[in-house]
Amino acid sequence: MIIERSSNWREDFIQRFEQDGPWDSWTLYNKSYEIEKMNLIPEFSGLQAPKFLTNIQLLPHQVEAAQTVIEKMNGKAILADEVGLGKTIEAGLIMKEYMIRGIVKKVLILVPASLQNQWVTELNMRFFIPAVAYRKNTPIEHYDVVVMSMDTAKKSPHREKIYEQDYDMIIIDEAHKLKNHKTQIYEFVQSLKKKFCLLLTATPIQNDIFEIFYLVSLLKPGHLGNYESFQATFSTTKTSADGEKYLKELVNQVMVRNRRQDTGIEWTSRKVETIPIQYTPEEREVYDMISSLKTVSPVFSSSFTMVTLLKEMCSSKEATFLTLNKMIQKGMAKEERDFVEEILAKLMKLEINSKAEKVMEIIENANDKVIIFTEYRATQAYLQWYLYTKGISSVLFNGKFSKSKRDWVKQLFRQRDQVLIATESGGEGINLQFCHHVINYDLPWNPMKLEQRIGRVHRLGQEEDVHIYNLAIENTIEQKILDLLGSKIDVFEKVVGDLDDILTRKA
Known part of the structure; x- marks a missing residue:
């Protein structure tokens, strides 16, 4: 076989040169020029992505965070904005920017499983990212951008x-x-190769200072020293x-953390009230027996076991009965x-739930929409029945609901x-x-759970002051929980920064 260099291109070139085209169409040239200019990106400062995102109105603090x-x-950071300021938007913007620059594919x-579809919708509709x-x-x-449940990802064969x-x-x-390093999901994430990594949480410290150590160590191992040196120093x-x-x-x-008051947006206020509740003598007798x-x-x-029972007794006799009955079995x-x-016999003779009566009083005074947070399904069912007997319509919400049912409940x-x-x-x-x-009917041990609850209503789009009622029965375990919550808030503010009001501030 003989291979010869073709010379036909010369005739074609001369013909196009003499006839002025068609390669040098001015419109085509300009488009090509703009594309090349965009791809060059002469310096790595400033963001290119916002001008392509026509389906979203980015706020200044979100652009600055990205x-x-x-x-x-x-590209390795904790996005720790307060609840409702748009950490998902910031993460999507960072991802889009890296994609435009050709650095991330x-x-x-x-x-969490409950947020999977929400993430996919946001990325597709707002950022034009095919997740x-x-x-x-x-x-x-076969897919470049995959959104996966944490619980699924950490297990075989996934x-x-x-x-x-x-x-x-x-x-x-x-x-x-x-x-921390002892959990299966932490070990899994730690084993992943991480060229760029974003950790999103409004609550980087939930219970103790070591939680921030483990999050930072995922991004930059050694940045806070090893565990022993961190413990000794901090x-x-x-x-x-x-x-x-x-x-x-x-x-x-x-870490990037924006607070509501720093965004330049006019926010409504939080009105926090801690309401002490007195047991009836009959309720007190059962509590002391437990x-x-x-x-x-x-x-x-x-x-x-004892803490669980005492907390349940502060919630409802129904929740307490279920636990005691299981233990007998x-x-x-x-x-x-x-x-x-x-x-159990004394428990079932109780005719008054002092805390539920206070809830009824709050609802009547509010004369508006109210969300009640409880830690127990039995209490949830009891409260719905109790409110029904008082002529108040209510709807239940829990974590086992599918996305469609969650949306339906929200609409109801x-x-x-x-x-x-x-x-x-x-x-x-x-x-x-x-x-x-917002009524915090049962108090959690973790103050950040209170912040997350309140953040469901006190977020972008809220047009009214938000009223928060923390209920605590006097001289019970709930009084101890209140004291511990205050101590944990103090730790959070010393390391992460000030926290919006979730409890009544002590003078």
Whole structure:
């Protein structure tokens, strides 16, 4: 075979040159020039993405956060804005910017299962990023942007499939759920290769100072030293004012946190009220009997069991009854069983729930939409029945609802019912700016759960002052919870920054 260089191109070139085209169409040239100019991006300052995002109105603090992460933090950061300021928007903007620059193509986004579809919709509709929700048999190797439930991702065979991929960016929403190095999801995320990584959480410290250590260590191992040196230097019992300031400076090198008051947006106020409640003598008798169980039976010697029962008794007799009855079914000595059955008998004779009566009073005074947060499904069902007997319409919300049912419940609350009764899962993924009253019927141990609950209503789009009612029965475990919540808030503010009001401030 003989291969010869063709010379035909010369004739074609001369013909086009003499006839002025068609390659030099001025319109075509200009378009080509603009594309090349855009792709060149002469310097890595300023954002290119906003001018292409026609379906979203970006707020100044969101643009500034994205720019800070890209230009100063090398794409590894904790996005810790207060609830409702748009951390998802900031993450989408950062991702889009890196994609436009040709630096990021393949992205894995880990979220709570309830937020999976919400993320996919936001990325597709607002950022024009073709994200897909991972299902059981999704071939993730064929998709560039995958949104996956945390619980799914950490388990086989999904975990192994992810390890086979080469992702440019990892994004984790509600990153406080990673907790520490002992959890399965933390170990999984730690094992992922992370060229760029964003951790989204309004509450980087939930219970103790070591939670921020583990989050920062995912992004920049060694930035806060190893565990032993961190403990020795920054333990809450040892840290001086200078130490707290130094730790805050270190954390701020990898964390962006916007507060409502810093956004330039005019926000409505929070009106927080802690309401003490007095037990009836009959309720107090049952509470004291439950408290004495630890001296009667080794079955109740576990502090966790006792704390659970005391908290349930502060919630409803229904929640308490279910737990005690289950414990009887598991078996116990006759003397112990007799005492528990005596408690159950007194429990079921109670005709008044003092806390529920206070809820009714608040609802009547509000004369408006109200959301109630409880920690127990039994209490949730009881409250719905109790309100029904008083002529108040309500709808239930819990974490087992599908996305369509969640949307339906939200619509019922908006258009028909006066009260939404939610378990803890109602603190995530449902936005209720049309509601202005929040009753914390049961207090959590974690102050950040209170912030997440309140953030369902006190967020962008809220036009009224938000009224928050924290209920606590005097001389019970709830009084101890209030004191502990105050201590944990103090730790959070020393390391992360000021927190909007969630409890009544002490003078």
